[in-house]
Amino acid sequence: MAHTKLLWTGRFSQPLSEIALRFSSSIELDKEMYREDILGSIAHVEMLASAKILTAAEARRIRTALNAIGTEIENDKLALTWDKEDIHTAVEQRLTQKIGALGGKLHTARSRNDQVALDERLYLRGAIRELQKLIVQLQRVLLYKAEKNFSTIMPGYTHMQRAQPVLLSHHLLAYAGMFERDFERLNDVYKRINKMPLGSAALAGTSFAIDRASVAKKLGFDGIVENSMDAVSDRDYLIEYIAACSITMMHLSRFAEELVLWSSQEFAFARTDDAYTTGSSIMPQKKNPDMAELVRGKAGRVFGDLVNLLTTMKGLPLAYNRDMQEDKVPMFGTTATTRQCLFIFSHILVHTQFDAKRFEEELKNDFLTATELADFLVKKGMAFRDAHAATGKVVAFCIQHQRSMADLTLDELQKFSDKFDVSSQALLDPRHSIENKKSAGSTSSQEVKKQIVHWMRILKARKV
Numbered sequence: 001m002a003h004t005k006l007l008w009t010g011r012f013s014q015p016l017s018e019i020a021l022r023f024s025s026s027i028e029l030d031k032e033m034y035r036e037d038i039l040g041s042i043a044h045v046e047m048l049a050s051a052k053i054l055t056a057a058e059a060r061r062i063r064t065a066l067n068a069i070g071t072e073i074e075n076d077k078l079a080l081t082w083d084k085e086d087i088h089t090a091v092e093q094r095l096t097q098k099i100g101a102l103g104g105k106l107h108t109a110r111s112r113n114d115q116v117a118l119d120e121r122l123y124l125r126g127a128i129r130e131l132q133k134l135i136v137q138l139q140r141v142l143l144y145k146a147e148k149n150f151s152t153i154m155p156g157y158t159h160m161q162r163a164q165p166v167l168l169s170h171h172l173l174a175y176a177g178m179f180e181r182d183f184e185r186l187n188d189v190y191k192r193i194n195k196m197p198l199g200s201a202a203l204a205g206t207s208f209a210i211d212r213a214s215v216a217k218k219l220g221f222d223g224i225v226e227n228s229m230d231a232v233s234d235r236d237y238l239i240e241y242i243a244a245c246s247i248t249m250m251h252l253s254r255f256a257e258e259l260v261l262w263s264s265q266e267f268a269f270a271r272t273d274d275a276y277t278t279g280s281s282i283m284p285q286k287k288n289p290d291m292a293e294l295v296r297g298k299a300g301r302v303f304g305d306l307v308n309l310l311t312t313m314k315g316l317p318l319a320y321n322r323d324m325q326e327d328k329v330p331m332f333g334t335t336a337t338t339r340q341c342l343f344i345f346s347h348i349l350v351h352t353q354f355d356a357k358r359f360e361e362e363l364k365n366d367f368l369t370a371t372e373l374a375d376f377l378v379k380k381g382m383a384f385r386d387a388h389a390a391t392g393k394v395v396a397f398c399i400q401h402q403r404s405m406a407d408l409t410l411d412e413l414q415k416f417s418d419k420f421d422v423s424s425q426a427l428l429d430p431r432h433s434i435e436n437k438k439s440a441g442s443t444s445s446q447e448v449k450k451q452i453v454h455w456m457r458i459l460k461a462r463k464v
């Protein structure tokens with residue numbers, strides 16, 4: 001199949017072989033940025049007219065045709081196939097088909113090197129806002145679940161060993177804080193993405209007296225990427241974006257892991273509705289938490305994208321190298337995966353019920369409140385280290401005699417320290433342990449209520 005004319009054939013005596021073109025074409029991926037490509041071209045052409053490099057009439061005709069091409073692509077009327085090399089080529093070729101030689105003036109004072117950097121930055125701005133919306137949605141579900149399960153207490157874990165009683169709401173809102181930082185991180189990345197690279201041309205700038213600042217302004221950027229070589233050479237903005245998404249995926253994956261564990265018969269703390277779980281093709285009894293497992297699994301893709309792009313970039317001399325075209329796989333891949341996972345996770349969570357009774361069963365007959373006893377002794381004047389040792393002996397005694405701490409008589413307790421008194425036994429109640437917490441940000445219901453109010457305020461005011 002003969003391919004359509006590429007943008008650079010003048011000095012060549014042979015057409016690019018089909019094999020080479022198929023290998024090197026990026027259009028299958030970068031067609032996802034067609035809107036950004038057209039938007040950038042329109043801003044460029046308007047600037048060229050203001051700078052008197054094109055006439056106003058020429059710019060108008062080009063702009064109208066570019067808009068029409070956008071509609072064609074929107075409606076699947078323009079074939080974006082491998083023979084077009086990339087989205088930039090496809091749009092320019094179509095433009096020339098539509099308005100003849102005038103179409104060839106669009107590329108004055110720019111190169112695909114700065115064009116692709118612009119398209120990516122525009123695309124990432126949109127992607128960031130979309131991911132932020134999904135983060136807020138997830139935080140809202142967390143808040144809803146935290147309020148709904150406010151009275152539920154559960155064993156908190158360290159090292160996967162039962163540690164201290166906490167409110168389930170406290171556990172859930174820990175994730176609200178993590179996702180909040182993910183949200184902020186995207187804002188930080190946005191700031192650095194939001195600089196305009198166009199007008200750097202291939203690497204050295206251009207001999208035309210263009211006005212880069214006006215293009216930046218028109219496209220809503222906070223100024224230009226100053227150095228033309230920097231503008232076309234680096235992909236740090238994209239690496240940073242993928243790093244931010246990786247952290248979000250890591251958070252989602254931890255949460256997913258907890259849902260997987262909690263859905264097991266061994267824990268049985270959580271039950272996800274049938275509509276969000278799957279069965280086994282051989283074992284009729286199975287109900288598997290596949291959605292959570294897939295979120296956990298897909299984190300690997302995004303981490304892979306980060307290493308992928310870092311590795312692509314690490315050996316590249318300035319300025320543009322074609323290797324950089326490979327950035328599309330991690331850019332679109334990370335965006336799609338993070339978007340999907342945030343979206344499904346909100347749904348999984350809405351459709352997951354937590355079992356207050358099961359949590360409570362696990363709070364009995366264990367030593368989750370041992371720290372309370374130690375703290376009690378400290379308040380009676382003992383050094384914490386000694387109190388820790390004395391309480392440790394109580395625990396060892398219970399284990400040895402298969403007793404639970406709550407059943408020990410005062411006499412028995414006082415064998416370990418004469419500082420224990422009638423009030424010390426009440427400390428062993430998990431609810432008491434929770435309410436006894438005094439520090440800011442602790443798991444006492446008073447502190448957790450403050451968190452709920454805090455998140456309500458933040459999430460209500462958030463306009464994304």
Ligand code: ARG
Pocket residue numbers: 026030085086112113116320322324325326
């Ligand atoms: N498709 C290319 C990419 O994504 C566009 C830039 C091409 N530049 C070039 N000098 N061949 O990187």
